[in-house]
Amino acid sequence: MASTAGSPSGLPQPLAGIRIADFSRVLAGPLCSMMLADYGAEVIKIEGPAGDDTRAWIPPVEANGTGTYFASVNRNKRSVVADLKSDDGLSYARALVAGCDVVIENFRPGVMAKFGLDYQTVSDSRPDIVYCSISGFGAGAGADLPGYDLLVQALGGLMSITGHPKEEPSKVGVALVDVLTGQNALAGILMALRVRDATGTGQQVQVDLLSSLLASLVNQGAATLATGNSPARLGNAHPSIAPYETFRTGSGTLAIAVGNDRQFEALASVLGLRGLPEQARFLTNERRVASREELRILVEAALDADTAVSWQRKLLAAGVPAGRVNSVSEAFELAESLGLEPSIVITDFATGRESRQLANPIRLSATSPSYRQVPPTLGEHQGSTFALQSTNTSVKGA
Secondary structure, three states, X not given: OEOOOOOOOOOOOOOOOOEEEEXXXXXXXXXXXXXXXXXXXXXXXXXXXXXXHHHHOOOOEOOOOOEHHHHOOOOOEEEEEOOOOOHHHHHHHHHHHHOOOEEEEOOOXXXXXXXXXOHHHHHHHOXXXXXXXXXXXXXXXXXXXXXXXXXXXXXXXXXHHOOOOOOOOOOOOOOHHHHHHHHHHHHHHHHHHHHHHHHOOOEEEEEEHHHHHHHHOHHHHHHHHHHOOOOOOOOOOOOOOOOEEEEEOOEOXXXXXXXXXXXXXXHHHHOOOOOHHHOHHHOOHHHHHHOHHHHHHHHHHHHOOOEHHHHHHHHHHOOOOEEEOOOHHHHHHHHHHOOOOOEEEEEEOOOOEEEEEEOOOOOOOOOOOOOXXXXXXXXXXXXXXXXXXXXXXXXXXX
């Protein structure tokens, strides 16, 4: 058994009794199903003979040899292998689906229909099914486009506004669009389950990477729609606020996020630039945005007198939002010092496998996430018997 986190209230987990057939691979779908599993859903990860692509995305690896990419989104799941191109494998997968409440898949649009596992076919016999389809560019004209995060960041405009203005467009340092899409899938599934609980009727949830990205552009997307002009890359600066970016200091890089005139006055005072807020070019935020480069030079010259750590302390004490640019390791240390518990360790005492994991970021006051199982090896639960309550049958792996 693996170590778990129980609910102090003694209440059942929110998704206890929900069974999920998870055909998804890589990141968006597996992240979604893992977060559902953390809150009690039973997730059966159905893999092809070669397994999830990310099993081979190494290094780095955990101490037990599992790739950290795969491990990061596949805890609390049972893995079975079903070759959908074989009669036995397809029959096995169909029997699993028949006994589940939710199906998650991220094959190219049309692939599941070839196997009779698409929403229309499944819902004919299971009108209460909640069926989540994740694609790169939707099921229409973009169905054949490859849904890789890097390509979506490029085609979806995110790279055009990321990076220094004098350098080439840059991707974000993590597959952010997959993460956003996985969270949208999570929300869609929970809403569909809410409707099913009230009416007994299921439905299809459809999310795609491009739409998730465009919706996440928020102010930048809204500005484009309102003006017809695409925003330019500003590095770490903000298109509508100044000073709101990173600055070099005597040692280290500091982020300063001034959001109003009071904060700007406090910044100027701490930096010894007390006359700055009265200057016409810096009198209002709009003027500061127009004079961003001049302001940057003055602020950075003052910051050169001390370190990022020291300036962070002084500015925060004065009510100015500021923080040094941390490494990822330093970011975890910060979260731990704030009592946020950003990571957990799951131990499978039966096998001795151990996995250090990112904690689920959703916190409920009465029900805690449960970390029950380390990420599974390929087909680890093939011999398990799954009691399929809705069909009064059971399926045992071959």
